[in-house]
Amino acid sequence: DAKTTQPPSMDCAEGRAANLPCNHSTISGNEYVYWYRQIHSQGPQYIIHGLKNNETNEMASLIITEDRKSSTLILPHATLRDTAVYYCIVRVATNNAGNMLTFGGGTRLMVKP
Amino acid sequence: DAGITQSPRHKVTETGTPVTLRCHQTENHRYMYWYRQDPGHGLRLIHYSYGVKDTDKGEVSDGYSVSRSKTEDFLLTLESATSSQTSVYFCATKTQPSGQETQYFGPGTRLLVL
Numbered sequence: 001d002a003k004t005t006q007p008p009s010m011d012c013a014e015g016r017a018a019n020l021p022c023n024h025s026t027i028s029g030n031e032y033v034y035w036y037r038q039i040h041s042q043g044p045q046y047i048i049h050g051l052k053n054n055e056t057n058e059m060a061s062l063i064i065t066e067d068r069k070s071s072t073l074i075l076p077h078a079t080l081r082d083t084a085v086y087y088c089i090v091r092v093a094t095n096n097a098g099n100m101l102t103f104g105g106g107t108r109l110m111v112k113p
Numbered sequence: 114d115a116g117i118t119q120s121p122r123h124k125v126t127e128t129g130t131p132v133t134l135r136c137h138q139t140e141n142h143r144y145m146y147w148y149r150q151d152p153g154h155g156l157r158l159i160h161y162s163y164g165v166k167d168t169d170k171g172e173v174s175d176g177y178s179v180s181r182s183k184t185e186d187f188l189l190t191l192e193s194a195t196s197s198q199t200s201v202y203f204c205a206t207k208t209q210p211s212g213q214e215t216q217y218f219g220p221g222t223r224l225l226v227l
Contacts, residue, residue, distance in 0.1 A: 034215075043117075043203045043218030044156070101148075101205075101216060103155040 004088045009108040012082075018075040020107050022088030025069040031092050033064060035073045036103070037084040044087070044103070047073065078111045085109070116140050117219035119204050125225045132191040134222050136204030144207040145187040146216065147171075147179060149200040156203070162187055194226045 005023040012018040024033065034049040048055055048062045050071070055062045061074040075082055087106040116139035126132050136145060147159040148171075158171030160179040168179050176198060178190045191198055204219040 041221070043205075043221050044216075046215050046217065049215065101156060 004090055004104055006086070006088050006105065006107045008105060009110070011110050011112055012075075012078045014080060014111055014113050015077055018078040018082065018109055018111065020073040020075075020086050020088075020109065021070065022073070023070045024088070024090045027068050027090050028092075031090045033062065033068075033071050034089040034091060034101075035060070035062065035086065036089065036101070037082075037086045038103075038106075039081075039084040044101075047086075078109075080111050080113065083109060083111045117204060117206060117217060119202075119219040119222050121222060122220065123223045125227065126194050127227050128195055129193050132194050132224065132226075134189045134191075134202055134204075134224070136187040136189070136219055138185055138187075138204075138206050140206065140208075140217075141184060142206035142208050142217070143184070145181065146205040146207070147177075147187065147189045148203045148205060149173065149198075150203060150221075151200050159189065159202075191224075194224075196226050198224065199226045200224060 032049050032051050035047040036044045037047055038044045048057055048060050050062045050064055062071060064071045085106040085108050087103045118137045120135045144163055146161045148156045149159055150156050157173045159173055159177050160168055160171050162168045162181040165181055165184055168181060178192060180188045202222045202224060205216040207216045
C-alpha cells in the first residue's frame with residue numbers, strides 16, 4: 001500500500017471550512033483513498049473514500065488531484081464536535097476479508113470557538 | 114454506524130486470568146474484526162471472522178482466541194492475560210469484501226492488566 005503523509009496538527013475556526021491535506025505520491029492506479037477519523041476515546045469512524053473523481057457525502061468532500069498524488073478532505077462547516085484525529089489511508093481494492101486497515105499518524109484537527 | 118456494541122467498556126484484571134470481550138452487531142454484517150490500539154503502533158489486527166464459525170488470525174494473534182457462533186456476536190478471549198495485553202480493543206464490521214475497505218467500528222473496550 002502507498003505511504004501517506006499528513007501534517008501532524010491543524011487548527012480551524014468553528015463554522016469555517018477545514019481542509020485537511022494528504023500526500024500519497026506513490027499511489028498506484030488501483031488504490032483508493034480512504035478517510036477515517038477518531039474522536040477522543042471513540043472508535044474510528046469512516047468518512048469518505050474515492051478513486052479518481054471528487055466525492056461528496058453528508059459528512060465531507062474529498063478532492064483528489066488529477067495525478068492522484070494528493071488529496072484534500074474538506075469539512076465545509078467545522079464544528080467543535082469535528083475535533084479529532086483524521087487518517088488518510090490508501091488501499092488496494094481487494095476481496096481479501098483479512099485485510100487490515102493501517103492507520104498512520106494522522107492529522108489532529110482542533111476546531112476552536 | 115453498524116449498531117456495534119462492545120462489552121465490557123472498561124475492565125481491570127490480574128495477570129494470568131482469562132478475559133472475554135464481546136462484540137455485538139445488529140446489521141447482519143458478515144465480516145467482523147478485532148483490533149487493538151496502542152500508542153506508537155496504531156491499530157493492529159488480532160483476529161477476524163468471515164462468517165459463522167469461520168475465523169482467521171491477524172497480525173498480532175498470539176495469546177488471543179476468538180469465536181463466532183452467531184452472525185451478530187464475535188468474542189475475543191485472552192486465555193491468560195498479561196500486562197502487554199493492556200490496550201484499547203476495537204471491534205469492527207464490514208458487509209462484504211467487495212473491494213471496499215469501509216469498516217465500522219465499535220466504541221472500544223479499555224483493558225488494564227495488572
